[in-house]
Amino acid sequence: MQLTITAVDHAPADLAEQVPLTIELLREIPGTDRPDYWIGALRTPIRWRGNDGDRLITHVVVVARWQDTRIAPGIRDLPVGLAYVTDPSLLTDPKLDMSKCAYVAIGISSETAVDGGWHAGTAYEDFMGRWSRRVAERFIEWLAPEPRLTWLDIGCGTGALTETICRHADPAAVVACDPSEPFVEHVRARIADPRVQAVVGRAGALPARAGGYDRIVSGLVLNFIPDPQQAVAGMLEALRSGGVVSAYVWDYAGRMDFLRLFWEEAVALDPAAAGVDERARFPLCDPAALEALFRGAGARDVRSGALEIPTRFASFEDYWRPFLGETGPAPSYVASLDKAARARLRARLEHLLAPGGSGAIDLVARAWTVRGGR
Numbered sequence: 234m235q236l237t238i239t240a241v242d243h244a245p246a247d248l249a250e251q252v253p254l255t256i257e258l259l260r261e262i263p264g265t266d267r268p269d270y271w272i273g274a275l276r277t278p279i280r281w282r283g284n285d286g287d288r289l290i291t292h293v294v295v296v297a298r299w300q301d302t303r304i305a306p307g308i309r310d311l312p313v314g315l316a317y318v319t320d321p322s323l324l325t326d327p328k329l330d331m332s333k334c335a336y337v338a339i340g341i342s343s344e345t346a347v348d349g350g351w352h353a354g355t356a357y358e359d360f361m362g363r364w365s366r367r368v369a370e371r372f373i374e375w376l377a378p379e380p381r382l383t384w385l386d387i388g389c390g391t392g393a394l395t396e397t398i399c400r401h402a403d404p405a406a407v408v409a410c411d412p413s414e415p416f417v418e419h420v421r422a423r424i425a426d427p428r429v430q431a432v433v434g435r436a437g438a439l440p441a442r443a444g445g446y447d448r449i450v451s452g453l454v455l456n457f458i459p460d461p462q463q464a465v466a467g468m469l470e471a472l473r474s475g476g477v478v479s480a481y482v483w484d485y486a487g488r489m490d491f492l493r494l495f496w497e498e499a500v501a502l503d504p505a506a507a508g509v510d511e512r513a514r515f516p517l518c519d520p521a522a523l524e525a526l527f528r529g530a531g532a533r534d535v536r537s538g539a540l541e542i543p544t545r546f547a548s549f550e551d552y553w554r555p556f557l558g559e560t561g562p563a564p565s566y567v568a569s570l571d572k573a574a575r576a577r578l579r580a581r582l583e584h585l586l587a588p589g590g591s592g593a594i595d596l597v598a599r600a601w602t603v604r605g606g607r
């Protein structure tokens with residue numbers, strides 16, 4: 234469910250300058266006074282000008298202003314309260330802890346709350362889909378599955394992994410699920426294969442299959458799940474005995490070159506960007522952490538690995554354009570910058586990557602893989 238905040242009241246002046254805010258509501262969390270607070274991810278981070286410098290706020294707590302009103306799809310002009318999440322551990326807490334928030338605004342009127350994620354399929358394709366398709370192929374080679382298996386692809390996005398399974402693993406059936414309705418629609422429209430069924434679903438609420446799935450996979454998703462250990466335990470439960478759960482995530486801290494270079498330059502210009510850099514946000518994206526996650530969830534025969542793909546950008550424009558698409562952490566950060574700051578970042582990157590003008594830019598992207606059975 235998505236909420237668009239179009240006006241704020243009793244709020245810091247700088248917040249008013251940053252509306253509209255688009256918030257993807259992730260999870261309802263109970264508080265001491267009511268059960269219906271929501272944790273939401275901001276499509277574009279809010280820049281919070283504190284006494285000790287700028288901070289970027291990526292998540293907020295949202296609640297309908299009146300006790301007898303609940304946030305629901307289709308409601309228009311709903312007054313809500315808004316608090317900044319200042320401690321990321323709140324994202325995995327089962328209960329609301331307002332001490333981890335800065336209470337910021339009341340009397341906020343939201344234009345509408347409608348079903349639908351903030352992800353735009355084509356923008357994602359341009360930014361990440363073109364690389365995730367290649368890494369998906371390498372992943373299937375690494376798994377070396379037998380033919381005619383039943384698969385569940387969790388967090389299918391625009392369908393990169395599902396398509397690759399169909400093309401290279403000769404499956405009996407693939408269920409592709411994602412919490413984002415637009416992504417599910419995108420998969421339904423793009424993949425005509427009769428073996429594929431695309432449904433709305435998420436870790437913790439997986440589409441069930443009698444007898445369990447032979448293979449459960451998840452590409453570039455685990456680090457976005459609030460409680461990954463519970464999620465992996467749920468995946469193991471959804472397997473048939475003898476089945477395998479496997480996943481991969483980008484090496485954000487190391488050789489995910491095109492993002493690493495982006496964040497290094499962004500942080501050099503704006504120290505507040507360090508807080509939204511995926512290297513800091515996703516410590517799970519490391520082979521030892523992934524193996525510990527799978528073992529902690531009860532998986533057996535756990536193994537990790539590494540996959541590398543070349544990422545060739547035809548020109549600096551080809552590198553930079555996808556950062557303007559507003560989908561994903563780095564493009565959302567770019568959208569939070571004013572025109573001059575954006576131009577400075579672009580110029581630094583251009584100087585670094587294409588000092589002699591146009592020409593191809595050859596980089597590498599690495600993903601870490603992990604697998605385990607029940």
Ligand SMILES: C[S@@+](CC[C@H](N)C(=O)[O-])C[C@H]1O[C@@H](n2cnc3c(N)ncnc32)[C@H](O)[C@@H]1O
Nearest residue numbers: 365388389390393413435436452453454457458
């Ligand atoms: C980076 S995309 C990866 C998409 C696709 N698997 C690929 O390789 O291109 C991350 C996906 O995870 C999905 N996602 C986010 N939270 C999730 C959750 N709790 N359970 C399942 N999927 C989730 C998002 O909607 C998004 O489609």
